[in-house]
Amino acid sequence: MVQRRLSQLDSTWPAALPRRLGAMIYDGFLVAAIWIGIAIAHVAFFRFVVGQPADEIGVGSLEVWSLRLLLVISAMVFFTFSWTRGGMTLGMQTWRLRVQTVDGYTITPLQSVVRCLIAWVSLAAFGLGYWWVLFDSERRSWPDIVSNTRTVVLPKR
Template sequence: MPPKSRHSKPVSNKGAAPMAANDSLSEHREGPPGVFRRIAAIVYDVFLLFAVLFVATLIPAYFLSPESFVASPANNSVVHELDIPLQGWIYRGYLMVLIIIFYGFFWRKSGQTLGMQAWRIKLENLNGEQPSWTQCVIRVLVAGISLAAGGLGYWWIWLDRDNRSWHDRASKTVLRSIPKDKKKAKKT
């Protein structure tokens, strides 16, 4: 029986293109994940992203002020501030590029970040394929706007007829829930 949307009558699959035989996920798709599953995946990813950005900050900090990394008995102080070059727009752009590469790498590779894997969520374009780099960049930038607006872009899912957020719509991508594998569930 075809899936039902919460806002419409059942839709017929007549005339729909058959699913690819080699697409193992296409047979086991569920609807889009809810807001709280998305947020839980984001929390997982933020911890990993923080570690990546921390290391990425140490690299230019070391080259711009190596004396900050050398302990000397004469200078028994702690560095509390980064050099001015690490506080400007170039540094912020550098971090933004790293964030885009972080998410883009995972989304282009498997459609999932580590948090998305833990919460069984997968990102696809509207055709069910891996998103392009352009879609990844748009998604990261609009997701930042969604968060900056107090999370309104995420809460929008409750109002949208397809349960899509602002960045889903802007990047022409969709998140899908992946059901638990029944074989693995029986073993545990």
């Protein structure tokens, strides 16, 4: 994948915690909607394709682990696609945020996957990875630091 040079590099600044949280909440609703669709399709597959009785769906470990895996993969695909395409998810567009490399390019798929994995760790640590923005001189979160990216605020048009 070819990285693109992003615009407005001179007029951006590091994103503060409230904006990041706003975008995360917005994107959380989008991911929840995707997950609901996947869960419905998953149940329908086991009910109508596999032929399981309705009261047995979700009881076996295959159903549970396959659904969990689908949910994690779908969230990572959503963020990876959004970040590598233009540096923004829909929630980030609303809050005028963008993820970019340190030198102002779109991030790579590998950087995006690393961001996703560290985001799970950051949230599992009671959000400490995002609270880190308050203490870092460059307002970087753990996903920013580990993936060598920056989350910036775009100016108003």
